[in-house]
Amino acid sequence: MSAHAVIAGIGETPFSKESGHSDLALNLSASLAALADAEIEPRELDGIIVPTAVTATVEDLMSNLGIEDLSFSSNLRVGGAGPVSALLHAKLAVESGVAKRVLVSYGFNGRSGARLGRRPPTIMFGEAPSLRRNFEGVHGVIVPSQFYALWAQRYMDEHRWTDTLPMAHVAATQSAHAVLNGLGPGSREITVADHQQSKMISDPFRLYDCSRETDGGAAYVVTAADNSGERSVRIRGVAEGHPGQPDQPTTRSNFLRSGMGSAGQRAFAMAGWKPGDIDVAELYDAFTFNVIWQLEDLGFCAPGEGGHFVRDGNIGVGGTLPVNTHGGLLAQAHLWGINHLTEAVKQLRGDAGAAQVNKATRALVSGSGDLGDAAVALLEGPHA
Numbered sequence: 001m002s003a004h005a006v007i008a009g010i011g012e013t014p015f016s017k018e019s020g021h022s023d024l025a026l027n028l029s030a031s032l033a034a035l036a037d038a039e040i041e042p043r044e045l046d047g048i049i050v051p052t053a054v055t056a057t058v059e060d061l062m063s064n065l066g067i068e069d070l071s072f073s074s075n076l077r078v079g080g081a082g083p084v085s086a087l088l089h090a091k092l093a094v095e096s097g098v099a100k101r102v103l104v105s106y107g108f109n110g111r112s113g114a115r116l117g118r119r120p121p122t123i124m125f126g127e128a129p130s131l132r133r134n135f136e137g138v139h140g141v142i143v144p145s146q147f148y149a150l151w152a153q154r155y156m157d158e159h160r161w162t163d164t165l166p167m168a169h170v171a172a173t174q175s176a177h178a179v180l181n182g183l184g185p186g187s188r189e190i191t192v193a194d195h196q197q198s199k200m201i202s203d204p205f206r207l208y209d210c211s212r213e214t215d216g217g218a219a220y221v222v223t224a225a226d227n228s229g230e231r232s233v234r235i236r237g238v239a240e241g242h243p244g245q246p247d248q249p250t251t252r253s254n255f256l257r258s259g260m261g262s263a264g265q266r267a268f269a270m271a272g273w274k275p276g277d278i279d280v281a282e283l284y285d286a287f288t289f290n291v292i293w294q295l296e297d298l299g300f301c302a303p304g305e306g307g308h309f310v311r312d313g314n315i316g317v318g319g320t321l322p323v324n325t326h327g328g329l330l331a332q333a334h335l336w337g338i339n340h341l342t343e344a345v346k347q348l349r350g351d352a353g354a355a356q357v358n359k360a361t362r363a364l365v366s367g368s369g370d371l372g373d374a375a376v377a378l379l380e381g382p383h384a
Contacts, residue, residue: 004095004224004225004234004235005090005091005094005095005222005223005224005225005235006222006223006224006225006228006232006233006234006235007087007220007221007222007232007233007235007341007345007379008037008038008040008101008221008222008223008227008228008229008232009034009035009036009037009038009039009040009220009221010033010034010037010218010219010220010221010341010342010345010346011029011030011031011032011033011034011035011036011037011218011219011220011342012030012033012216012217012218012219012339012342013026013029013030013033013107013216013217013218014183014216015183015184015185015214015215015216015332015333015335015339016111016185016214016215016216017111017112017185017214017215018109018111018112018215019109019112019215019216021109021215022109023055023056023107023108023109023113024056024060024064024107025107026107026108026109026215026216026217027055027056027060027061027105027106027107027217027219028056028061028064028065028107029107029217030105030106030107030217030218030219031061031065031103031105031219032065033219034103034105034219034220034221035103035221037221038101038221038223038228038229039229040101040221040223042065042066042067043065043066043067043068044101045065045067045070045101045102045103045221046069046070046071046072046099046100046101046102047070047071047072047073047090047093047094047098047099047100047101047102047103048061048062048067048070048072048073048074048102048103048104048105049073049074049075049076049086049089049090049102049103049104050074050075050076050105050106051076051082051083051085051086051104051106051336051338052076052077052079052082052083052106052108052336053075053077054108054336055105055106055107055108056105056107057075058070058073058074058075061103061105070099071098071099072093072098072099072102074086074089076089078240078367078369078373078375079336079368079369079370079371079373080284080286080336080337080367080368080369080370081240081259081284081337081367081368081369081373081374081375082106082336082337082367082369082375083104083106083336083337083338083340083341083367084238084337084340084341084365084366084367084375084376084377085240085367085373085375086104087104087220087222087235087238087341087375087377088238088239088240088375088377090102090104090222091222091235091238093222094222094223094224095224100223100224100227101221101222101223101227102221102222102223103219103220103221104219104220104221104222104338105217105218105219106217106218106219106335106336106338107216107217107218107219108215108216108217108335108336109215110213110214110215110216110334110335111185111213111214111215112215113215144286144287144370145201145202145205145210145287146202147370148205148286148287148289148290149202149203149204149205151255151256151289151293152167152204152205152287152289153203153204154255154256155256155289155292155293156204158256158304159304159307161307164196164204164206164209165192165196165307165311166292166306166307166308166310166311167195167204167205167209167288167289167292168192168195168196168208168288169192169310169311170285170288170291170292170310170315170330171190171195171208171209171288171330171331172189172190172191172192172194172195173310173315173316173323174285174323174324174327174328174330174331175187175188175189175190175208175327175330175331176189176316177316177317177324177325177326177327177328177331177332177355178326178327178328178331178332179327180317180325180353180354180355181325181326181327181332181352181353181354181355183326183327183332183333184212184214184327184331184332184333185212185214185333187327187331187332190208194208195208195209205287205288205289208288208330209287209288209289209330210286210287210330211285211286211287211328211329211330211334212329212330212331212332212333212334213334214332214333214334214335216333216335216339217335218335218338218339218341218342219338220338220341220342220345222235230382231349231382232382233344233345233348233349233379233380233381233382234379234380234381234382234384235377235378235379236270236271236273236362236378236379236380237266237267237268237269237270237271237273237376237377237378238267238270238375238376238377238378239262239263239264239266239267239270239375239376240259240263240266240373240374240375241258241259241260241261241262241263241264241266241373241374241375241376242259242262242372242373242374243257243258243259243371243372243373244257252372256293257372258297258368258372258373258374259372259373259374260293260294260297260298260366260368260374260376261297261298262374263366263374263375263376264297264298264299264366264376266376267364267376267377267378268299268378270378271378273362273378274299275298275299275300277362278300278321278362278363278364278378279322279347279357279359279360279361279362279363280321280322280323280325280344280347280357280360280362280363280364281298281300281321281322281323281324281363281364281365281366282323282324282325282326282328282340282341282343282344282363282364282365282366283295283298283323283324283328283340283364283365283366284329284337284340284366284367284368285324285328285329285330286329286334286368287330288330290368291306291310291315291323291324291328292306292307292309292310293306294366294368295309295310295315295321295323298364298366298376300321317355317356317357322357322360324340324343325343325347325352325355325356325357326339326340326343326352326355328340336367337365337366337367337368340365340366340367341365341377344363344364344365344377344379345379347360347363347381348360348361348362348363348379348380348381348382348384349381349382350381350383360381361380361381361383361384362378362379362380362381362384363378363379363380363381364376364377364378364379365377365379
């Protein structure tokens, strides 16, 4: 490795219920903002990564940014693990000398596009493994709230939960964080009682257990440290993890196992850190339950203790481990988790406004796909 990689710039579009722009336009807006933040001209890029299966292509971005050639490109298909996994790919490209400046961009009309029937029909069903199509789909199990509800029910049974109050506390805390940021479409603070009274979606998930469909985009730029400015964030560790059976939780011999635990172990080993070194965590939160099991899988609390951890107030901005300080996918925007990375950079730069965590110098960001794929990144601020 010839250089140390950093996140040199970030960019976001407004998050809304109806953007009025194409997916490509959202990508380009976020990308140009990230490039401006990094003080890089589009023509200086020599690498592009598209971190999901649902967005503009590398070729779309090249053509519209006026890029004549690339030495590196990649398109990832690991679901919600993609934006964090892309950081690993970008880091490897930069540190091996294959590329000098790599853009990772995601933009999608996740709300208005889906409601108008523009979401590709294969995204949840046609491209799924045969078990999902032939055994689960025919019985109506076709959307993430159903998959994750089965996972949550198994966890609740194994740990003898008698109510869903821990998940309610996650929802309430993250809604408060979203209000502090003021960036989510229609963000409002909800209470534990609001959660408990909201309609059932897929038992045990109620409305406020589910992430927020959103139109928007975000992007980041990875470069070598010696080509970056003083506000760059250092990538201390980043790793992927995959379960031995990459399919729905119900098909695995260990029902509750994903790749999150192994990804976390590899990232911590790379950085030489431990969970107690983390000041702020941005955890992939397609559903409230995801936050609780990740707190355990990543070593922030013991197995079975995640519910107590969140109910005791630890994940608020003033808590022992602030989590999803932007509101996360639940209360800010479901952008497949790329906004978790942009929020972590803001926190480490000291730019997070009313949601800023005091003296935040080290952050953890996670990504999680429906089939158990996972990625974890450990970041360090410019003033650490």
